[in-house]
Amino acid sequence: MSNTIIEAHNLTVLYGRKPALWNIDFELPDKQVIGIMGPNGSGKSTLLKAIMGVVEPTSGFTKVYDDELNNVRDKVSYVPQRQDIDWDFPANVWDIVAMGRYQKRGLFKKLTTEDNEIVTDSLEKVNMLGYAKRQISQLSGGQQQRVFLARAIAQQGDLFLMDEPFAGVDIATEEMIISLLKTMKDAGKTLVIVHHDLHTAESYFDHLVLLNTRLIASGPTSEVFTDKILTDTYGGRLTTISKISQELENKEFPIRHK
Amino acid sequence: MMEIWGHINTFFSAENYTLFVVSIASGILCFAAGVVGTFTYLRKRALIGDVISHSVLPGVAIAFMLTGVKNPVYFLIGAITSGLLSIWIVDYVQAKSKLKPDTILALTLSVFFGVGIVFLTDIQHSENAAQSGLDSFLFGKAASMGMLDIQLFSVIAIINVVCIAIFLRGFSLISFDENYAKGIGIKVSFLKSFLAVLTVITVAIGVQAVGVVLMAALLITPAAGARFLTNDIKKMLLYAGSFGFASGVIGVFISYSGTGMPTGPWIVVVLSLFALVAIIFGKEKGMYSRMKMRVSNNVKINNENVLKDIYKLAQDGENTITINDLIEKEKYPPSKLKSILKRLERDRHIDQVRGFVILSDNGRIAARAVIRKHRLWEIYLSKYFQLEEDHVHDDAEGIEHVITPEIEKHLIKLLDRPETDPHQSEIPY
Numbered sequence: 208m209s210n211t212i213i214e215a216h217n218l219t220v221l222y223g224r225k226p227a228l229w230n231i232d233f234e235l236p237d238k239q240v241i242g243i244m245g246p247n248g249s250g251k252s253t254l255l256k257a258i259m260g261v262v263e264p265t266s267g268f269t270k271v272y273d274d275e276l277n278n279v280r281d282k283v284s285y286v287p288q289r290q291d292i293d294w295d296f297p298a299n300v301w302d303i304v305a306m307g308r309y310q311k312r313g314l315f316k317k318l319t320t321e322d323n324e325i326v327t328d329s330l331e332k333v334n335m336l337g338y339a340k341r342q343i344s345q346l347s348g349g350q351q352q353r354v355f356l357a358r359a360i361a362q363q364g365d366l367f368l369m370d371e372p373f374a375g376v377d378i379a380t381e382e383m384i385i386s387l388l389k390t391m392k393d394a395g396k397t398l399v400i401v402h403h404d405l406h407t408a409e410s411y412f413d414h415l416v417l418l419n420t421r422l423i424a425s426g427p428t429s430e431v432f433t434d435k436i437l438t439d440t441y442g443g444r445l446t447t448i449s450k451i452s453q454e455l456e457n458k459e460f461p462i463r464h465k
Numbered sequence: 466m467m468e469i470w471g472h473i474n475t476f477f478s479a480e481n482y483t484l485f486v487v488s489i490a491s492g493i494l495c496f497a498a499g500v501v502g503t504f505t506y507l508r509k510r511a512l513i514g515d516v517i518s519h520s521v522l523p524g525v526a527i528a529f530m531l532t533g534v535k536n537p538v539y540f541l542i543g544a545i546t547s548g549l550l551s552i553w554i555v556d557y558v559q560a561k562s563k564l565k566p567d568t569i570l571a572l573t574l575s576v577f578f579g580v581g582i583v584f585l586t587d588i589q590h591s592e593n594a595a596q597s598g599l600d601s602f603l604f605g606k607a608a609s610m611g612m613l614d615i616q617l618f619s620v621i622a623i624i625n626v627v628c629i630a631i632f633l634r635g636f637s638l639i640s641f642d643e644n645y646a647k648g649i650g651i652k653v654s655f656l657k658s659f660l661a662v663l664t665v666i667t668v669a670i671g672v673q674a675v676g677v678v679l680m681a682a683l684l685i686t687p688a689a690g691a692r693f694l695t696n697d698i699k700k701m702l703l704y705a706g707s708f709g710f711a712s713g714v715i716g717v718f719i720s721y722s723g724t725g726m727p728t729g730p731w732i733v734v735v736l737s738l739f740a741l742v743a744i745i746f747g748k749e750k751g752m753y754s755r756m757k758m759r760v761s762n763n764v765k766i767n768n769e770n771v772l773k774d775i776y777k778l779a780q781d782g783e784n785t786i787t788i789n790d791l792i793e794k795e796k797y798p799p800s801k802l803k804s805i806l807k808r809l810e811r812d813r814h815i816d817q818v819r820g821f822v823i824l825s826d827n828g829r830i831a832a833r834a835v836i837r838k839h840r841l842w843e844i845y846l847s848k849y850f851q852l853e854e855d856h857v858h859d860d861a862e863g864i865e866h867v868i869t870p871e872i873e874k875h876l877i878k879l880l881d882r883p884e885t886d887p888h889q890s891e892i893p894y
Contacts, residue, residue: 256644259644259647259648260647260648260650261644261647261648277650280649280650283648285645285648285649287642287644287645287648291644292641292642293509293641296507296640296641296698297507297692297695297696297697297698297701298637298641298696298697298698299696299697302698303641306638306641306642306645306649309634309638309649309651310649310650314632314634314635314651315631315634342696344696358645362649
């Protein structure tokens with residue numbers, strides 16, 4: 208039997224007046240590969256950021272391991288969206304993966320031999336050890352994604368939150384990530400992945416969260432991945448919800464009375 | 466020559482002890498600006514530097530109006546206060562309004578600067594005799610800094626640099642990937658504010674040397690130049706700092722060597738020269754090395770094309786290939802062809818004996834490699850892009866020079882080691 212690893216209660220995140228997430232409630236099981244899906248602008252990344260404490264919820268809250276994130280942060284590894292980053296930064300692959308150890312070592316402590324071994328090991332797991340000294344600006348999209356994965360692995364968490372790891376990567380990298388996910392799941396890790404490709408969803412994920420600003424469904428893939436729910440997520444409701452959001456933003460209505 | 470030497474001698478003589486100190490102090494100042502500015506540059510906040518530097522002006526004016534004396538400590542407090550206020554306003558308006566960031570920056574800059582000028586004009590019209598020279602904040606007054614200024618600024622600049630050395634890891638983290646830094650529990654907002662304070666302090670003291678108008682150049686130019694020299698953030702900080710230091714010292718020296726020459730503008734001119742040299746001659750990214758790379762690519766293309774033709778002539782049963790044969794076959798003018806042949810001979814791909822060209826074993830291997838890459842590319846194009854076989858040749862003529870051994874291996878594996886190309890020519894392995 209699996210336990211609840213992440214829960215969200217009445218989670219609402221507003222950007223200005225516009226809701227990115229609206230009254231989200233769910234519980235996610237541990238030791239599974241979980242997909243977060245929905246159309247563009249449906250709040251997938253925001254959900255991950257809210258769980259990671261990168262954005263502050265306007266109301267509601269999330270819990271990880273039935274606790275506040277700050278108390279269990281060392282168990283959570285994070286892979287932000289690769290496209291949000293300017294890769295023309297003066298650093299090499301090793302420097303970036305070593306950032307995975309900063310959570311443990313903080314801002315001032317030197318990295319130890321053990322840290323270096325962990326970094327080496329993480330690079331090996333994503334087949335990037337040969338690129339350790341490579342400038343990050345010279346990497347392909349797939350290689351950038353591997354570097355971000357290695358950095359998350361170096362954090363040595365039990366729960367991995369990944370923002371669009373499959374976006375714009377080559378087939379070899381996609382296959383590598385998939386086999387890595389399997390290995391990690393077998394090792395008892397929980398993987399939460401923001402994803403947008405419907406074709407692969409069924410084969411990749413054990414559990415799905417379908418979002419369109421509001422939560423459409425959350426449950427085992429076999430139960431949730433139905434035509435009706437997918438239409439609800441990607442079809443008609445999109446226009447209704449986005450029309451309301453537009454009104455809230457343009458006319459500065461409050462989302463609820465306080 | 467003697468005259469310059471004379472200047473240098475005077476410059477470092479005991480009587481000019483003050484000027485020696487001024488040049489060093491201005492060097493330290495510019496070093497600090499270069500180091501702090503590296504993060505301004507990496508976080509793409511170049512315009513923020515401009516906003517802060519213009520925004521310190523009202524602070525300085527108000528400090529003088531309140532105290533009535535020209536004391537660098539009061540000026541510094543005033544400058545830092547209004548500089549921080551300007552950053553806070555930019556952030557606040559950005560969060561609360563729908564204005565675009567560039568509009569907010571431009572407006573904040575002009576409003577603060579305008580208010581500063583109004584106050585300064587007011588002060589100048591007042592009866593206070595101490596006010597003379599206050600307008601030097603517009604263009605700087607490094608050469609006439611007092612001993613107190615110099616000591617104060619140097620100490621602050623050094624503290625500043627030490628703080629950055631200590632917080633290097635945190636500042637790099639927030640510059641590269643703020644979300645990740647937050648995600649691993651780093652105090653991002655503290656680091657951002659701390660960096661902002663260091664930047665404002667640097668600007669507040671830098672303004673006294675080069676003035677509000679040129680201060681932004683002191684922050685951004687060293688980093689922009691340094692980025693072309695290295696891909697390592699520590700080295701980048703060091704280079705940016707060194708550019709700053711050297712420009713500070715040299716700028717003061719130049720402005721001293723003539724009468725009435727301004728210090729700040731000279732510092733900025735020297736700094737820009739450093740940056741320009743870096744942008745042109747920086748390895749990898751510099752314009753010069755990119756030009757060299759293009760030239761060497763052309764050499765490679767010419768060599769390989771001629772070598773390929775010699776090989777083909779030899780294949781066609783021409784046992785004796787003369788230079789004239791090649792001139793007929795090639796589109797190169799004879800003089801150019803001769804220099805290409807000379808290079809091929811130097812690379813031991815061919816021998817030239819009395820007007821005859823003889824392909825060596827090395828040359829044969831190299832020529833076959835070019836033909837192999839050409840044909841592999843043709844197969845790849847026709848297989849994966851459904852191109853007709855008469856449409857693939859021209860493309861392959863260009864790409865045959867680009868394919869690296871690594872890509873070639875990949876192609877052979879991908880195409881399952883084909884035997885013939887789309888024109889049924891054999892692929893020479």
